[in-house]
Amino acid sequence: MSGEPRRHRVQLAVIGSGLAGCAAALFALERGLTTAQVGHSGALAYTSGHLDLLGVLDGRVVDDPWSALGELQRRQPGHPLARIAPETVRHAFHRFTAALSSLGIGYTTPGDRNLRAPTPAGTVKPTLSLPCTMAAGVTAARERSATLVVDFAGLEGFSARQLVANLGPRWPGLRCTRLDFPGMEDGGVLYPEAMARALEVPATRERLAGRIRAVLEGASCVGLPAILGIHRPDRVHRALQRALGATLFEVPTMPPGVAGIRLQEAFEQALPARGLTLVSRQKVTRLQLGKEEATLQLHDSYGPLEIHAGAVLLATGRFLSGGLVADRDGIREPLLDLPVQQPPGRDAWHRDDYLAPEGHPVNGAGIRCDRWLRPLNPDGRVVHPRLFAAGILLAGQDWVRQRCGAGVAIATAFAAVQAAARHLGPGDGDSTPNPG
Ligand SMILES: Cc1cc2nc3c(=O)[nH]c(=O)nc-3n(C[C@H](O)[C@H](O)[C@H](O)COP(=O)(O)OP(=O)(O)OC[C@H]3O[C@@H](n4cnc5c(N)ncnc54)[C@H](O)[C@@H]3O)c2cc1C
Structure with missing residues (x-):
């Protein structure tokens, strides 16, 4: 399709719809900036739902991520999290989790210590905040409560048996069982998303509760794969917990999982209602940075589209999302x-x-920025004053090994929006701490 492009004019254009892009759009709207966001939203579905700030440092599991941030500043001063003041990181996490809760996906308030959350592999991993539907799993694992983990015939990527095999030696009260999921007993493959939508229906919940009650055998807690609804999961969680008469928690499934799909749908519904110009499932094909403004060019199903913005925030991820490309030359x-x-x-x-415990150098590759999250040329000059970057696109971090994916995404999105607002000029009344 061709013709005159449709045009939007905004203060801030965010490129990317992963955790960093969505957090940036949210923070920008909270500051009152007119904002557009373009990106493929699939990246969000990969998140487990856990929001990790900093879980591992130099191969050691981190208990107190806030003091570990100080250590990170000393050991890896180029790490994106080392360049943002801890009080700003804390503020960003609080605002983000509070915003998620206001969108109907309750998240635990980030505390002073990492939580130890059960994973589908049967390990416990350090994370700072998780969906309220998963919170009781942290307590059950800590207190070794008598717990029944349930999986379902036909559901791949979540094995209650594996979970119990790995955690059982340290958690003697842990048992597992496999059930048929109500209404999906024909022996086919089950998908967490379809199960989650089915559990939004009260009759399905009642039938499932009946099947679990029949095999509880004194367990005070029940662990299920993350399938407790897409919309308003806390309501589904409360209703099923009441029907079971036992404490209920979710464990993430292998990606793509429901916890990420919930975030994706919540953002896609709520942010446009708050004024976001959202162009979802599209990629920006050209970005021009001019003296007066930046111009994003793309095509959607209605034809060419241009977004004119005072500032651009690049949150395009790494290799998986296409933010970085690796070829023979580099x-x-x-x-x-x-x-x-x-x-x-x-x-x-x-x-x-x-x-190798220290990881591979390629994992630290990325875009180098100044303290205002502006990409830099090799000689240290800012590439363009209108350009900011956030998320795991940034150099100097190894988010998989350091368990800091959400931390890097949320903290740098916050700091980059703050810096972009500063660039855009007065009228931004926010008085939160500076990035560094
Ligand atoms: C399997 C898996 C499990 C994970 N588990 C956890 C976990 O347990 N805890 C945790 O804290 N984090 C976890 N993460 C990390 C987390 O999900 C995010 O990947 C991370 O926080 C970084 O997000 P990001 O937004 O920087 O990048 P991404 O999530 O990669 O998003 C980049 C976005 O940019 C878009 N994009 C790229 N190029 C363009 C373009 N030209 N135009 C428009 N859009 C473009 C992509 O489509 C995508 O939407 C996990 C990630 C994966 C893959």
Whole structure:
């Protein structure tokens, strides 16, 4: 399709719909900035629902992520989380989790210590905040409560038996069972999303509660895969818990999972209602940074579209999302061909030892920024004053190994929006702490 492009004019354009892009859109709207967001939303569905700030540092599991941030500043001063003041990180997490709760997905208030949350692999992992539907699993694991973990015939990516095999030696009161899911007993493959939508129907919940009650055998807690509804999961959780007469918690499934789909649908519904210009499931094909404004170009099903913005926030992720591209000559940033901080050659991407505890240099590749989250040229100059970046696109972090995916996304989104607002000029009445 061709013709005159449709045009939108906003103060801030966010590119990317992962956790960083969505957090940035949310923070920008909270500040009263007119905002547009473009991106494929699929990335969100990969999140487990756990919001990790900093779970591992130098191979050690972190109990107190706030003092670990201080250690990170000393050991890895170039890490994106080391460049933002801890009080700003804390503020960003509080605002983000409070906003999620106001969207109908209750999240635990981030505390002073990491929580230890059960995973589908049968491990417990450090995380700062998780959906309220998963919270009782932390307590049950800590107190070794008599717990029944249930999985379902036909559901892949979640095995109650595996969970019990791995956690059971340290948690003697843990048992497992497999049930048929009500209305899905024909022996086919089950999908968590379909099960979650089915559990929004009271009759399905009643039938499931009956099947679980029949095998409870004195368990005071029940663990289920994350299937407790897509919309208003806390309501589904409360209703099923009441019907069971036992404490109920969810454990994430393998991605893509319901916890991420919930976030995706909540953002897609709520943020446009708060004024966001959302162009979902599309990619920006061209970005021009001019003296007066930035221009994003893309096509959607109605034809060409242009977004004109005073500032642009790039939150396009890494290789999986297309924010970085790796080829024979090195690692590129495909939209603007931004300089990518990376090892000197492909031979230096990986260490010989695949399981090297310090990780692989390629995982630290990304976009290098100044303290205002503005991408830098190799000589240290800002690429363009209208351009900001956030999320795991940023150099100097290894979010998988350090368990800091959401931390990097939320904290840098907050700091980048704050910096973009400062660039856009007065009228932004927010008085939260500076990034660094
Ligand atoms: C399997 C898996 C499990 C995870 N589990 C956890 C967990 O337990 N805890 C935790 O804290 N974090 C977890 N994460 C990390 C977390 O989900 C996010 O990946 C992370 O927080 C970073 O998000 P991001 O927004 O920076 O990047 P991404 O999530 O990668 O999002 C990038 C976005 O940019 C878009 N994009 C790219 N190019 C363009 C373009 N040209 N135009 C428009 N849009 C574009 C993509 O479509 C995508 O929407 C997990 C991630 C994965 C993959």
